[in-house]
Amino acid sequence: MSYGSDDRRMQAEPGTEGLNRSTMVNTPKIRMRGVRKAFGPKRVLDGVDLDVAAGQGVVILGGSGSGKSVTIKCILGLITPDEGIIEIDGVDVLKLPRREREALGDRIGMLFQNGALFDSLPVWENVCFKLLAQNRITRAKARDRAAEVLAQVGLAETVGDLSPAELSGGMQKRVALARAIAAQPDIIFFDEPTTGLDPIMGAVIDGLIVDCVKRLGATAVSITHDMASARRIGETAAMIHKGRIVWTGPAGNLGHSGNAMVDQFANGLREGPIQMELRR
Amino acid sequence: MAAILLDPLAAIGRATLGACRAVGDVALFALEGVSHLVRPPFYGRLFWHAFVEVAWFSLPVVALTAVFTGMVLALQSYTGFARFNAQSAIASVVVISLVRELGPVLAALMVAGRIGASFAAEIGTMRVTDQIDALTTLSTNPMKYLVAPRLLAATLALPLLVLVADVLGVMGGWLIGTLKLGFVSAAYLKSTFDFLQTGDVISGLVKAAAFGFIIALMGTWCGYRSKGGAQGVGGATTAAVVASSILILALDYVLTEIFFAQ
Ligand SMILES: Nc1ncnc2c1ncn2[C@@H]1O[C@H](COP(=O)(O)OP(=O)(O)OP(=O)(O)O)[C@@H](O)[C@H]1O
Ligand SMILES: [Mg+2]
Numbered sequence: 001m002s003y004g005s006d007d008r009r010m011q012a013e014p015g016t017e018g019l020n021r022s023t024m025v026n027t028p029k030i031r032m033r034g035v036r037k038a039f040g041p042k043r044v045l046d047g048v049d050l051d052v053a054a055g056q057g058v059v060i061l062g063g064s065g066s067g068k069s070v071t072i073k074c075i076l077g078l079i080t081p082d083e084g085i086i087e088i089d090g091v092d093v094l095k096l097p098r099r100e101r102e103a104l105g106d107r108i109g110m111l112f113q114n115g116a117l118f119d120s121l122p123v124w125e126n127v128c129f130k131l132l133a134q135n136r137i138t139r140a141k142a143r144d145r146a147a148e149v150l151a152q153v154g155l156a157e158t159v160g161d162l163s164p165a166e167l168s169g170g171m172q173k174r175v176a177l178a179r180a181i182a183a184q185p186d187i188i189f190f191d192e193p194t195t196g197l198d199p200i201m202g203a204v205i206d207g208l209i210v211d212c213v214k215r216l217g218a219t220a221v222s223i224t225h226d227m228a229s230a231r232r233i234g235e236t237a238a239m240i241h242k243g244r245i246v247w248t249g250p251a252g253n254l255g256h257s258g259n260a261m262v263d264q265f266a267n268g269l270r271e272g273p274i275q276m277e278l279r280r
Numbered sequence: 281m282a283a284i285l286l287d288p289l290a291a292i293g294r295a296t297l298g299a300c301r302a303v304g305d306v307a308l309f310a311l312e313g314v315s316h317l318v319r320p321p322f323y324g325r326l327f328w329h330a331f332v333e334v335a336w337f338s339l340p341v342v343a344l345t346a347v348f349t350g351m352v353l354a355l356q357s358y359t360g361f362a363r364f365n366a367q368s369a370i371a372s373v374v375v376i377s378l379v380r381e382l383g384p385v386l387a388a389l390m391v392a393g394r395i396g397a398s399f400a401a402e403i404g405t406m407r408v409t410d411q412i413d414a415l416t417t418l419s420t421n422p423m424k425y426l427v428a429p430r431l432l433a434a435t436l437a438l439p440l441l442v443l444v445a446d447v448l449g450v451m452g453g454w455l456i457g458t459l460k461l462g463f464v465s466a467a468y469l470k471s472t473f474d475f476l477q478t479g480d481v482i483s484g485l486v487k488a489a490a491f492g493f494i495i496a497l498m499g500t501w502c503g504y505r506s507k508g509g510a511q512g513v514g515g516a517t518t519a520a521v522v523a524s525s526i527l528i529l530a531l532d533y534v535l536t537e538i539f540f541a542q
Contacts, residue, residue, distance in 0.1 A: 078413045102419070110417040116410035120402075130418040179418075 027090040029054040029219045035084030046243030057213045057220045059234035068223045072189045109185035115176040117164035124160035130183040149178040170197045190222040206232040316428040330433035342387045346445035350452025372475035374453035379484045383445045388491035392524040396499040400520035403503030404513035427500045438492030439485040483539040498524040
């Protein structure tokens with residue numbers, strides 16, 4: 001049984017890498033232009049422009065409540081933006097008929113910020129949910145596959161038979177991560193993958209995300225508040241503030257990027273251009 | 281509050297618009313849910329799970345309700361009919377009112393409390409914890425996965441429950457008739473079946489199926505549209521029970537009118 005499609009394997013081969021790099025300059029994997037979204041009177045996204053190149057790891061940074069989760073939910077089609085363009089592989093997803101849009105979703109994985117595990121199903125069925133839904137695997141094989149993916153996120157096989165409610169917060173996060181990557185998607189979104197994990201497990205998960213990008217040739221968009229993790233998993237970083245992307249640059253430069261806002265955020269300084277709206 | 285006092289017309293208008301929007305939304309939701317019943321993939325396991333939940337686990341509640349209703353009916357009609365020396369009509373009055381009216385309505389109201397609330401709470405919790413969004417990202421249509429099996433299960437389970445309720449209700453009446461009111465058992469049963477027509481039973485079962493659909497529809501719809509955390513789920517649960525109870529009684533009138541006209 002093979003889980004990844006063959007063209008994805010080819011992408012990961014070093015020989016074809018140069019070719020992919022040149023084509024991806026023309027069509028980014030994900031392209032957002034002028035995306036706006038308001039909930040009632042509250043403007044959350046105010047013209048987001050973002051390009052994510054194929055096979056790249058991108059981290060999105062920004063203060064709490066700045067609209068990071070809303071941004072990726074817009075790309076996933078879970079929230080419909082008020083205006084703007086969202087393209088995946090050059091196709092405007094907002095204009096696609098529903099069936100084609102669903103087909104596009106088959107190749108996308110998502111880790112929700114709060115896990116969003118199905119508490120009516122045991123862990124192993126959660127992990128292999130997509131493979132089972134797409135009939136890519138039998139139920140008997142799904143157990144083995146679940147054990148394999150659970151091992152990747154540092155969980156024992158026995159965890160597979162528990163219900164999500166019986167797990168600690170960090171374990172739930174790792175199961176959710178396992179569920180997001182089990183079907184080996186082309187594009188993966190991670191909403192705060194390492195929040196709530198201990199530092200060592202955080203580093204392990206970061207390694208896993210890098211692995212998905214490097215080995216499977218996936219495109220990974222991660223949201224994180226952890227600068228060390230951002231530098232590890234991202235080649236590129238984008239900073240969102242007041243509903244707009246205010247800076248994009250190499251993730252290695254975080255903290256000394258030259259942009260006052262980014263440096264304040266990355267270094268966790270109280271003084272700077274970003275004023276937290278606190279009442280004294 | 282002040283706004284209602286100051287501008288009652290605007291408040292009435294807003295409420296009317298809101299109600300129209302809700303009715304339209306429920307109708308579209310129902311259409312979409314039903315349309316998934318004829319398009320694969322089908323979730324047989326989920327259907328069976330919901331069916332057992334509705335039919336089997338509601339059985340004790342519905343059975344008790346039916347038995348006591350039958351007993352009360354026999355007692356009450358005796359007090360009334362004795363005044364006209366018409367005691368012999370008691371058995372047929374009990375069976376006809378049970379089969380045509382009280383069986384379906386009381387069973388449906390009991391099930392609305394149990395099942396409507398549990399559907400709304402379960403789906404509502406899934407909504408506010410992003411599980412419904414997660415279904416979408418896992419190549420699964422939430423309407424097909426969560427709503428369609430429940431609609432079918434409740435629509436099929438309610439007629440079965442009502443059939444049981446009919447039998448047990450008649451038994452309750454027979455118990456009182458023979459033990460307390462001095463009827464001969466065979467005579468009571470004979471007059472029960474002499475006056476009962478197939479149409480009575482069938483109209484009751486059709487009503488039951490319609491009520492089952494309403495219960496599942498309001499439960500899933502209220503849950504699916506809920507927002508705002510635990511409080512939102514609580515509100516959805518209450519709304520599901522209240523709305524389905526009222527709709528059951530209203531629909532009962534409409535259906536009775538239709539059957540009566542024939
Ligand atoms: N469904 C919704 N309805 C109304 N408002 C919403 C909804 N979803 C998000 N918001 C609002 O949008 C804003 C951005 O939310 P979002 O979840 O994107 O924040 P975030 O950047 O992910 O923050 P955090 O780092 O804390 O997760 C918040 O102020 C929130 O109140
Ligand atoms: Mg968030």
